[in-house]
Every structure is written in structure tokens, then in C-alpha cells.
Amino acid sequence: MNRLIYLPLGGAGEIGMNAYVYGYGPKGKERLILVDVGVAFPDMDTSPGVDLILPDVSWLHDKLDRLEAIFITHAHEDHIGALAHLWPQLGKKVYARRFTATIGRLKFEEAGLPVDQIVTVEPRPATVDVGPFKVQFVPVSHSIPESSALVIDTPAGRIFHSADFKIDHTPVVGEGWDDARIADIVAERPVKAMTCDSTNVLSTHEGRSESTLAEPLTELIRSRSGMVVATTFGSNVARLKTLAEAARAADRTICVLGRSMKRMIAAAEEAAVLSGFPRTVTPEEALDVPRRNLMILATGSQGERRAASAQLSRGKYLGLEMKEGDTFLFSSKTIPGNERDVLRVWNAFSEMGVQVIDDQNGKYHVSGHANRPDLE
Ligand SMILES: [Zn+2]
Incomplete structure (x- = not known):
């Protein structure tokens, strides 16, 4: 049997x-x-x-x-x-x-x-x-x-x-x-x-498309006068592309900080799932770009201590430094259990005079999982 x-x-x-x-x-x-x-x-x-x-x-x-x-x-x-x-x-x-x-x-x-x-x-x-x-x-x-x-x-x-x-x-x-x-x-x-x-089985509204983020992100990045640093999961290649294109639309040069993020972009290009990702500059080259024309994509959306975001929250990282008037964006959701690490990064930036912005109820982040109505 x-x-x-x-x-x-x-x-x-x-x-x-x-x-x-x-x-x-x-x-x-x-x-x-x-x-x-x-x-x-x-x-x-x-x-x-x-x-x-x-x-x-x-x-x-x-x-x-x-x-x-x-x-x-x-x-x-x-x-x-x-x-x-x-x-x-x-x-x-x-x-x-x-x-x-x-x-x-x-x-x-x-x-x-x-x-x-x-x-x-x-x-x-x-x-x-x-x-x-x-x-x-x-x-x-x-x-x-x-x-x-x-x-x-x-x-x-x-x-x-x-x-x-x-x-x-x-x-x-x-x-x-x-x-x-x-x-x-x-x-x-x-x-x-x-x-x-069933990750999002308790979310009762319909899930939203990645493509809904392009406009609000472009507007946000365009409206900032200093340097903008955004973090998300390095593996969320679609989000990296959305952020990079928003940065380009806002006349900003892009620099990627963090090994895992660079690796994901390279792998996505190699596997031909990603094309047209805007040209990026090295941290060294980024130093010559005026702050208002610079956008950094950084690892560490969960406040990981060794990731680029946390390094920036503690001071200079690869020569780059956040200053008063700059903006830090969490284009991500905090996974339960990581709140304290995320808050540590958030507070450190706030003390520097950096404005920290989070997903603001989905304006700057959409989930990768189906919500309850989608499951039904
Ligand atoms: Zn997954």
C-alpha cells in the first residue's frame, strides 16, 4: 500500500x-x-x-x-x-x-x-x-x-x-x-x-504591486536637498531597480554599499532577470558627487550591525558620512524580532540630524507576500 x-x-x-x-x-x-x-x-x-x-x-x-x-x-x-x-x-x-x-x-x-x-x-x-x-x-x-x-x-x-x-x-x-x-x-x-x-494571512486589504512605488519614491527623492540613503533587502532586486530609477529620475548618481546587495545585482544581471539597472559609482567616486545629486543604496534594512546602514549610523564608512539635512529611507518592513536593532540605527541617524523615513504604511514599501484577500 x-x-x-x-x-x-x-x-x-x-x-x-x-x-x-x-x-x-x-x-x-x-x-x-x-x-x-x-x-x-x-x-x-x-x-x-x-x-x-x-x-x-x-x-x-x-x-x-x-x-x-x-x-x-x-x-x-x-x-x-x-x-x-x-x-x-x-x-x-x-x-x-x-x-x-x-x-x-x-x-x-x-x-x-x-x-x-x-x-x-x-x-x-x-x-x-x-x-x-x-x-x-x-x-x-x-x-x-x-x-x-x-x-x-x-x-x-x-x-x-x-x-x-x-x-x-x-x-x-x-x-x-x-x-x-x-x-x-x-x-x-x-x-x-x-x-x-501564509506570512500575511492576517493582512485584510488586497496586496499592492511593486510598480505603485515608483512615483512616490521619485517624488520623495526629488524633494530632498541632501544626500539620500535607502535600504531594503539586498535580494529584492525589483525594489533596488525601483529605487535606482527613482534616483535617476531625480538627477542623482547611485552608489551601492554592501557586498550582499552588489552580489544580488550581479547575479540578477548574470541570470538575465535584470537589465537596464542605472550605472553606479564606487564609494570613492561618490565622494566627488554633490550631496544633493547622490543616492546610496545600502544593506542593513534590519539594523544588522555589520551592514552598511549600521556602519553609516556609527560614522564614516568607506569615506562616506551622513550629515544634518540628509535623508535615510527604510524601504522595507522590520521583521519581528529586529525592532531593537532597527531602532538603534534610527536613533543614531536622528541624533546626527538626518531625517529618517520608513515605509509609511506602504507608500515606500509593498510586501512580497500575498494578503488574505489574495489567498482567498
Ligand atoms: Zn521568500
Whole structure:
């Protein structure tokens, strides 16, 4: 008697650390796939000295001969962050779309792991055949390029694994949400089970498109007389593009501060999901640009101490310095648990006479997740 199993190794019901096992076969002999290998970031107050929390893959240890493959839905750290840490224990082929695979290979390179174990997959109808599973990547809109839901076909029926998504028909970077694409999947074969992103299930208004931000951001940046520094998630390539284009429209030269952000832009360009990103200058070159014509994109939207934003809040960073009359913009949302770090940065800037502006209820930030009405 064959059965279908689903086991979250971390992730369902909490934010961070997504890792899910699907299995099909006779009890105790199911063939398995692993979907996502994310990390969670620890609370510095309750677990000081801990850098990352990894999913518990010990359940898989005596079942590795039954593990067929690993699939990564998108390149957010809570979906891919533990891959290079745990891959040596797992040792199976990793399938992902181009942008995600590019990020994965960078991580493998850094860790000295074989990059050829990461296989680039085209979206549906391309199909990865492993054991009893046929897996397709379905493009969805989210706050990072080439996010995918998975269609997982098994002899027991079709599973739709939504991963993270929002309903955005005009997402600035990448494919928009496509109702017909989803209707097709259901029409082709009924969906027996669906696992769904519920990050924003408590938000009761409809989600908004990334493209709604261009105008208010341009207006804001144009209205400032000093230097403007904006932060957001480095992986939110669409937002970086929106911010950079707003800066250009406001006659400002752009400088990117922070390694992870530069890396994401480079990876997005390499994977051909980002084009037309305005030319940027180095921090050194930025020193010669008048403050009112300069816009800096900086890492550290969560107040991370070592990121560029926090460095600027403590004084000079790579020769650049914030001054009275400058503006600092959080084009992001603070993840619960990071409030204190964000506030520390905020206060430090305020003391310098820098005006700090946050998302202001969605004027300067939209979420990457579907809200309740979208889920319905
Ligand atoms: Zn995500």
C-alpha cells in the first residue's frame, strides 16, 4: 500500500527556515524529495553568539538512500540559506531556476562544494523526473527574481506547493502573476493537496504591486536637498531597480554599499532577470558627487550591525558620512524580532540630524507576500 507523506522540517507555522519533505511509496520505504533548505536568524537576546539556525535534517540521516533530489523555490535565505551548510550531509542533486541556481552556485563556490551539483531548470512545462515524482517550476511573483511554486506530480495525485508568492501583475522585475497559468495547472489535473505561503494571512486589504512605488519614491527623492540613503533587502532586486530609477529620475548618481546587495545585482544581471539597472559609482567616486545629486543604496534594512546602514549610523564608512539635512529611507518592513536593532540605527541617524523615513504604511514599501484577500 503506497502512501503520500509531507513533513515540514522547520517552516510551517513559523517564519524562517523552510524545509519540507515529500514522500511517496510503501510505508517506511517512501522515496523522498526535499523542498528548500532555509535558515532562520536567531534572536540576539535569547541566543547570543548563534549566527544561524539550521533546519533539523536528522530525520533524513538514515533515509539518504531514499532521498532523490533537492528543489529550491527561490533564493531568499529562509529558503536557500542552509543549503551549502547541510549539502555535505545530503549529497543530492539540487534543482532550481536560473537566478536561484546562480545564487546557489556562489554559495557552493564559497564553501568549496561541487557547483555542478546544482542543475538549472526551465519553468513549466519543463519537468524534472525523479523517482515517483515529476516536478515543475511555476513562475510566481515575489520580492526576489524567478520565484517559483512547484507542481509535484505523484502517482497519488498532484500537489501544488506555493512557496512564497504575492499576486502582482506588474512586478517591475520578473514575471507577473498569471491567473491563467494557475488555472491551467488545475485544469490539466486536479490538485489533491496545496501547501501555501501564509506570512500575511492576517493582512485584510488586497496586496499592492511593486510598480505603485515608483512615483512616490521619485517624488520623495526629488524633494530632498541632501544626500539620500535607502535600504531594503539586498535580494529584492525589483525594489533596488525601483529605487535606482527613482534616483535617476531625480538627477542623482547611485552608489551601492554592501557586498550582499552588489552580489544580488550581479547575479540578477548574470541570470538575465535584470537589465537596464542605472550605472553606479564606487564609494570613492561618490565622494566627488554633490550631496544633493547622490543616492546610496545600502544593506542593513534590519539594523544588522555589520551592514552598511549600521556602519553609516556609527560614522564614516568607506569615506562616506551622513550629515544634518540628509535623508535615510527604510524601504522595507522590520521583521519581528529586529525592532531593537532597527531602532538603534534610527536613533543614531536622528541624533546626527538626518531625517529618517520608513515605509509609511506602504507608500515606500509593498510586501512580497500575498494578503488574505489574495489567498482567498
Ligand atoms: Zn521568500
